Amino acid sequence: MNGPVLLLNANYEPIHVCSTKRAVGLLLMNKAELLLNGRGVIRTPSTTLARPSVIRLSYMVHPPRPRIKLTKREILRRDSYTCQYCGQRTTHLTVDHVRPRHLGGTHWWDNLVAACPACNHRKGGRTLAEAHMWLMHQPREPQATVFYLFGGYLSENQEWRAFIAGW
Numbered sequence: 687m688n689g690p691v692l693l694l695n696a697n698y699e700p701i702h703v704c705s706t707k708r709a710v711g712l713l714l715m716n717k718a719e720l721l722l723n724g725r726g727v728i729r730t731p732s733t734t735l736a737r738p739s740v741i742r743l744s745y746m747v748h749p750p751r752p753r754i755k756l757t758k759r760e761i762l763r764r765d766s767y768t769c770q771y772c773g774q775r776t777t778h779l780t781v782d783h784v785r786p787r788h789l790g791g792t793h794w795w796d797n798l799v800a801a802c803p804a805c806n807h808r809k810g811g812r813t814l815a816e817a818h819m820w821l822m823h824q825p826r827e828p829q830a831t832v833f834y835l836f837g838g839y840l841s842e843n844q845e846w847r848a849f850i851a852g853w
């Protein structure tokens with residue numbers, strides 16, 4: 687009952703991923719309709735229900751657009767798990783302060799990049815100019831687009847693709 691279910695707003699915009707249990711609750715209260723099943727059924731003593739994969743709210747909600755939390759995981763994801771100095775794609779990445787903290791560099795999206803241990807070590811506590819190093823991309827705060835928020839679920843839930851595309 688903990689499998690993820692994609693929840694769409696009444697206008698079909700993906701807004702949330704909830705548990706199967708919550709999705710079934712919304713369906714039973716007629717607050718949502720089943721758009722995609724594809725996962726078999728749930729048997730209870732009294733009835734048999736479709737196991738939902740995608741559901742749609744029967745009314746519009748206006749959730750605030752979320753901001754992406756500043757975490758190491760999200761920085762690596764934004765940078766496509768690629769060292770922003772040498773372009774190496776690796777699972778052993780660190781987060782580097784482009785302008786070092788002791789020189790007043792901030793701990794914010796626009797000053798943080800994924801860096802492989804070798805590049806991070808090479809740069810040390812220096813600025814880009816001092817280290818003679820360059821960034822592959824100018825780092826920015828990622829926008830919480832539908833694809834950014836829910837794209838990570840697609841490898842396990844390919845059937846969501848059509849619902850996420852185009853937003």
Ligand SMILES: [Zn+2]
Pocket residue numbers: 769770771772773774801802803804805806
């Ligand atoms: Zn590197």
